[in-house]
Amino acid sequence: MSIQETLKLDDQICFALYVCSKEVMKQYRPILEEIGLTYTQYITMLALWEKENVTVKELGAKLYLDSGTLTPLLKKLEAAGLISRVRDQQDERNVVITLTSAGRDLEQQAQSIPCRLFEQSEVSVEELQSLHTQLHRMLGKLKGEQSQT
Amino acid sequence: MSIQETLKLDDQICFALYVCSKEVMKQYRPILEEIGLTYTQYITMLALWEKENVTVKELGAKLYLDSGTLTPLLKKLEAAGLISRVRDQQDERNVVITLTSAGRDLEQQAQSIPCRLFEQSEVSVEELQSLHTQLHRMLGKLKGEQSQT
C-alpha cells in the first residue's frame, strides 16, 4: 500500500527517473547543438576536461558506458577534431584518449552551460542539491549490490 | 560555487539522473527477461494494463515517447501476441491499441516485480518516497517550461 506495491505507471520510481532523465536531456539538446555535441558526447568531454590521457576502459568506468558505445562515439569526436585515439606503446591493448587543442578550447564555450540550464530550470538550489544527494546515495546502493553479486 | 557552476562530471545533476536511470534499468533487465519484455516494453504494458483502447498518440503522451519509437515497439508487442493494433473505424488516422488475453494475463506475472526490485534495492521506503516526490516536482517544472516556449 505504501510504495512500489502497485503496477501503476506513475507510482514507479524507475519511470520517474527514466522520464526525468530524458526530459533533462531534452533541455540540453538545443544548447549542446550550439557547440556541435550530443548529450553523450558532452558528458564524455566533461570527463576528458577533468582528466585526459585515459584509456577507453577508464573513461567507460567513469561514464558507465562500455566499449560498444564508446568506440563509435570516440571515433566521431576524433572525426570532429576534438580528441585523439592512440594505442598505448607500453600496452597495445589500451587506446589512450587525449584532447586536441580544439577539444581543450571547447571547454571555454561549455563553461556557461550548467548555469544556463540552471537558470531556465525554475528549480531552487536547495531542491537540486537535495535531489543530487539522493541520486548519489541511490547510485551508491545500486553499485554496491552489483559488486555483491 | 554552490551548485551547477562547475563542469565537474559528478557535480552535474543531469549526469546523476542519467546514470541512476540506466542503473535502475539494469536492475530490471534480468527480471523482465523472465517475462520476455524489455524495459520500454514493460512500461508500455504498465500503461496498457492501466488503460487500454488508447491511441498511439495517447500512449505516447503518457510514456513520453513519439511514434518513431512506439510504432516499431508496438509492432513487436503485437508480434509477441500481447497486444493488437487496429485502425479506428471512426477516424482512420488513429491506431487503437488493445490487450490480447495473453497480454492481460501477463499482468499477473508482473505483479511481483515492483516488490522484488524494492527488496533488492536496500533503499528505505522513506528515501524512495522522497526521491519520487522530488522527481515528480522537477518533471512538473520541466513540462511547464516546455508549454511556455
Next chain:
DNA sequence: AGAAATTATATTGCATACAATTTAATTGTG
C-alpha cells in the same frame, strides 16, 4: 464542394545502449 491546413501514424536517418562475440596483446604457469 474543394482546396488548404491540421492531425495521427509510419518511415528514414542518425546516435546511443548494451549483450555477446571476436581479435589482438599481455600475463601467468608448468
Next chain:
DNA sequence: CACAATTAAATTGTATGCAATATAATTTCT
C-alpha cells in the same frame, strides 16, 4: 619458453530515442 587464461577494444546484432519527412485521413474555411 610455450600455452592457457586474462584483458582491452572493436565488432555485431538488437532495441531504443528522437528529429525530420512522408503518407493518409479529417477538418476548416472560403
